[in-house]
Amino acid sequence: MTVWSSAVPKKVFISYRREDTAAAAGRVYDRLSRLLKNPNVFFDVSTIGGGEDFVKRIESEIGRSDVALVFIGDKWLGKAKPTDEGRIWEQDDYVRAEVRAALARPHLVLPVLVGGAKMPKPGQLPEDIRAITSRNALLLRHESFDDDTENIVAAVLGVPAKTRRWEDKGALGAKLPYALGGALIACALILIVALVHYWILARPLSASIGGPMTSLTLIAGAILGAWIGTRYEARKRKFR
Numbered sequence: 596m597t598v599w600s601s602a603v604p605k606k607v608f609i610s611y612r613r614e615d616t617a618a619a620a621g622r623v624y625d626r627l628s629r630l631l632k633n634p635n636v637f638f639d640v641s642t643i644g645g646g647e648d649f650v651k652r653i654e655s656e657i658g659r660s661d662v663a664l665v666f667i668g669d670k671w672l673g674k675a676k677p678t679d680e681g682r683i684w685e686q687d688d689y690v691r692a693e694v695r696a697a698l699a700r701p702h703l704v705l706p707v708l709v710g711g712a713k714m715p716k717p718g719q720l721p722e723d724i725r726a727i728t729s730r731n732a733l734l735l736r737h738e739s740f741d742d743d744t745e746n747i748v749a750a751v752l753g754v755p756a757k758t759r760r761w762e763d764k765g766a767l768g769a770k771l772p773y774a775l776g777g778a779l780i781a782c783a784l785i786l787i788v789a790l791v792h793y794w795i796l797a798r799p800l801s802a803s804i805g806g807p808m809t810s811l812t813l814i815a816g817a818i819l820g821a822w823i824g825t826r827y828e829a830r831k832r833k834f835r
Contacts, residue, residue, distance in 0.1 A: 607751055608637045608660040610693040615670035616709045619735055623664070623707075626744055627751065653689070654696055662751050663697035665727060666735075668709040672719060684721055694724045705750055706732035770825050777824025781816040 607627055611620040624638040637656040639649075657663065671690070673682025682688045697704045706727055708714060714732055717725045733750060735743045789800040789809075801809040 605631065606635045606637070606660045606662070607631065608657050608663045608693075608697065609639075609666070610663060610690060610697065611666035612668070612671050612673065612690050615668040616666040619668070619707075619709045620664075620666045622740070623666075623735070623744055623747060626748060630748065630752075649689075650692070653693060657693065657696045657700065660697075660702060662703045662705060663693075664705050664707055664747070664751070665694055665697070666707045666709055667714070667732075668712045671712065672715060681719075683719075683724075691721065691724055694727055698724060698726050703750075704730055705747070706730050707735050707747060708732050709735045710737060770828055773824035773828035774821040775824070777820035777822070777827070778817040779820070781820025781823075782813060785813055785816045 609620050609624055611617060620638070624636055627636045637660065639653070671683070673688065673690070674680075683691050685691070694704075704727065706714065714728055717728050720728065733743065733747050735747065792798075792800045792803065796803065804812070
């Protein structure tokens with residue numbers, strides 16, 4: 596079983612331009628939220644409440660984050676025409692502000708190139724965010740979306756792409772106590788039912804349903820309890 600490092604990032608900030616990569620960023624947000632839990636993944640549409648100061652909340656969240664994912668698509672520069680400078684050059688452009696704030700902090704800034712988009716050239720960007728072009732980028736393509744997303748998650752969690760702890764099925768030694776516990780709980784419940792049956796009808800359960808059926812009920816209950824126990828262990832490990 597792969598062991599998580601103490602350096603595993605816990606908070607992720609997602610930067611994107613809504614008319615550019617909203618759908619792709621949203622799907623990656625859903626994947627990360629299942630692993631890190633919602634409060635640890637900042638995605639403005641889902642995590643900024645009505646009436647909040649957008650700029651202050653963004654600055655606060657970037658300051659608290661360990662990783663900033665910058666989703667870049669064909670419209671990321673915000674150009675209406677190829678000859679336009681684009682919104683990225685505007686001082687109050689929120690994407691520029693997010694990237695500038697992320698680059699000013701000593702955490703991982705990971706560009707994600709969506710749908711075949713290319714990294715902008717340094718000359719296409721204002722000086723205060725030009726450093727994004729020197730960061731190693733990951734691809735997010737429609738035809739290999741699941742694999743590309745797993746590579747992004749691996750980078751966020753700080754583990755090799757081939758060592759994906761969230762896909763770990765768990766060691767047998769870790770599963771056995773949960774399976775045994777589930778089986779014992781199930782058998783205890785059946786015993787309680789049998790005692791209630793005896794208390795109400797003044798005869799053992801086997802007298803009502805027969806010895807073979809009683810044994811079958813115990814076996815089936817133990818198997819079901821063991822299965823529920825292993826499922827609980829897997830879910831607990833996934834969100835740990």
